[in-house]
Amino acid sequence: MSDSSGGSNIVVETTQRILRDRCTPALVNEAERGEFPAALWETLEESGLTLAWVPDEFGGAGAEIADGFGALRAAGEHALPLPLAETMMAGFLLARAGIACPAGPMTVAPVHAADAVQVGADGTLQGSARLVPFARWAGHLAVPARRGGEACVALVALADCAVKPGQSLAGEPRDGVVLHGVRPLELAAAPGLDADALGVLGAAVRAVQMAGGLERTLNMALEHAVTRVQFGRPIGGFQVIQHALAQFAGESAAAGAAADAAAEAIAAGAALTDAEVVAEVAAAKIRVGEAAGVGAAIAHQVHGAMGFTYELSLHQVTRRLWTWRDEFGGEAAWSIRLGGIAARAGADALWPLVTGTH
16 A cells, blocks of 8 residues: 555656746745646546546546545645645545546535535525635536435536635645535435534545645754854754754654544545544644644744745745644544544544554
8 A cells, every 4th residue: 555645656746846847936825826737637637646546437537546645645645726625535435436527626525523514305506505615717517415315426517616715824724615406417316425424534635735735834943044044053953942842843743643644544445434444534633733733833933924925935835834723624523523433433442543543
């Protein structure tokens, strides 16, 4: 199995090469001012990355799940201001429901557990979703919905929906989408692919993106500690800075391991709502979220006030870390869920659950 942190596979290498060359700090700032990076999107689409999780028969690249997670880790590292993750998730849902994927940017909803979408007796959708990533930039929306007691997936044209513009802390579109009375372009039964399953997939995706962002942030802090001279020597020579960076390195390593474990659990092929998969994803979202809080704080402390200026790109990554930390459930929600899994498993199963030896 490929390591979601990268490795030597062509999918991750392609992603890294494209983003290293094209996803510049200037482009990220332009995107935050509302300019859609069309040329970069076309490059990602032409490379097959946007539909990496879609099999060949549905028009995708048919990449391994683990390779796709590796690409998303690279996207998090480079603060990619495009709906690559959301399009990949939409393709994942649509392909497994037997629906062909359209070209262009897509997104998914609902992102928050309190939102729900139903299919009415007339076949139209009923419901709304808050803080949908990149909705105004996307052409289509993949929506897990309920038709009676049946889970299904709907493909919706966003032109048919009412979109209420919003913005994340990172300056990216996070829009409200009203689906009342909207007739989906396609609707198919999809056992096991309900809103809860999307929440598990989304949490794993955000954990992997955050792991990439943390690694980038750590490297930026280390570089600044070496190059920034204060009181006649690099600030990295001061013991308090060394201790802080050592703590950050530990947090980043733990976050990366947890995110990899969640990606591997999903790549293994079990249902997204399987208790073992949910436990891995819950642990990752909790651990990576905690690391994001600690790591971003240390990085900004090391940089001082300079870290918040547009001349440095540190803020481009840390503001995304803070945004992703809350999406598809924060640490509190996933801690409750992980505790419930442990309680239902019982005392005898706790150690095997924690160690993965079951």
